Amino acid sequence: KWLIEGAQPSSWVSGLFFPQGLLTGALQAYARRYRVPIDALMFDFEPINYFLSQEDVFKSCKLKKHKVGSTYHFLLQN
Structure with a gap:
């Protein structure tokens, strides 16, 4: 996938x-x-104050009918 996209x-x-x-x-x-x-x-890291509940991930996954592994970037965009 990375080769193509x-x-x-x-x-x-x-x-x-x-x-x-x-x-x-x-x-x-x-x-x-x-x-x-x-x-x-070298890398420069900047931690962000953000918590993503696993329960919210699961609920959003079921609601949008996404695979669990592909849900994270959709949640961060909403």
Whole structure:
């Protein structure tokens, strides 16, 4: 899917088994694409104060007939 549509705008990092691998891969992809040394790159995080109840996710999923995994970005847009 990423090959055809491009990388997704965001990822649920804490849901992955090894998030360091995902982040390192993102740095490598950027460094290769823009020909920048990977050692010159770093992430800048800005935590947001947002809580998403799992019950709300499930209810919205059933209401909109979406798969559970594809619901998060729809909830954040509403």
